Amino acid sequence: MTFPEPMPTTPKTKKSAKSKSSGARKRQCLNAILGENRTLKAWLRPGKGSPTEAFVILADGLSSKDREFLASTADLVVDPGEDLIGLIARLKRENRQLKSLSLSDDLTGLYNKRFFSIQLEIEMARARRTGLPCSLTIIDFDNFKEINDRLGHDEGDRFLIQMGGLIREKLRPTDFVCRYGGDEFAVIMPATSLLDAIGIAKRLREFTAHFTWKMAVQVSASFGLAAFEPSNPMNAEEFFKRTDSELYRAKKAGKNRISYPAQASTQARQREAVARDEREALFSLETSA
């Protein structure tokens, strides 16, 4: 048996040319094996999306070996007499179950809320083992609703994908960037003190501002930050609430800002260990009474 040469194509773009030629080649090969009248091409139009090409093989009267081989390469096998509606219903149900087990967000490809909840528990347990603090940042875009309202939901989605990508790109490989829901992103930063997290949030806010200033709708980002110290007996829910309340403070204080627990400013003072006036006092031993 000889395989026919692939049909010459005139590609419009590189990508479509590649998929077209490989699809066409596959069809020609199968036609050669099965005979011209056993295959057909159909177009399905699921929802509002562009039509998807479906390649259908009519496989009755084949040897069981051939059937098995074809079934192993097919996306869907329908037996004669099968309850098609029942099959679709089952697939839909399974799809829903899979979605509920999924750890990634459909729109942005980032981790989802489910992953976030699992990972936060893990990172807090790790902090209790290692003694290293773990920081959490929740980012919310101010006036995001206006993008949807004025520019349409597609534009809103595109904005979220771009911002998600930007946050992911600017953070470190050990951070977990999750889309918590809507226009809210949550970032788990293991082995990161609050002071480090504040520095990162400041830079992130600058990056987002640089990105959004040329947009038709005025959008900015608000950040809520908190850190988990292993000596502090807080659970994951309390940690999240604490961070979320900082986000609320940032929003309430006028948006487009970063909010974190006040204790961080005392920690900043400790960074200089012994301040200058203390040092001067300590050095005065010989002159003191």
Add this chain to the structure above:
Amino acid sequence: MTTNPSKSPIIATVTSGKGGVGKTFVTVNLAATLAAQGRKVLVVDCDLGLANVDIMLGVHPRLSLKDILFGNALPEDVIIPVKGGFHLLPACSGVREMAQLLYEKIQIVKTVVLSLEGYDVILLDTGAGIAETVLQFNLLAPRNIVVLNRELTSITDAYAMMKVLHQVFGRDTFSLIANSVADERDGEKIFHHIDGICRRFLGFALDYLGPVCRDEAVPKSILRQEPLVLADPGSKTSACFGRIAGAVSHWGQPGPRGQAIPGTEVSARGVLH
């Protein structure tokens, strides 16, 4: 004086901001003095990376804290009696894994120390500085004996350490020993100096256990690997330790400072995973 195992022991760390100010010398001699006064005393070497209480006492322990931590031995197998009439739970020197213990392992050391019974006084000889291990051991004990001398760096480092413990963990339970001072007046001057600065900048007062006066016999006793108070009980230094031991014994008495010492309720919880 008889021992009362049901009574909880006096637990104190002997610590310093800077190394080489005589921390281990003070620990060993204070322990020997307390033992001579009839107390059952345990010294735990908590300088996990570079332990040297065993060297001060001229013993070569077969087992150490490391063997407890990694599950090879029980505390009662590791604790040994030493010169001076007290017990020692030795650590090991030059083991890198011990120098950078996971936080979780530090909690296990704390649990082990708190589970030891039958002692009137437990002294924890910590490393110097503000490394997490040192801070954690200082939190374990209701009292922190801070050793310093006349050197400006030792005073500054002692202050920095107390400041961190105070600002991060709310501690104000520090008792000072001025080591290697010329006389009582000199020790008092150093104490009042740092006490005044603590009151002014940190808002709490320090406690003074007393001076350890400079003595020619000290370097000799260290070379002989023997507590000075044993070799020369009549010396000026031994008298100093006698007074300090008396003050430490007092901590066992119920009093205004005896109860609800800040920091203990956190550390006594003991986390084991």
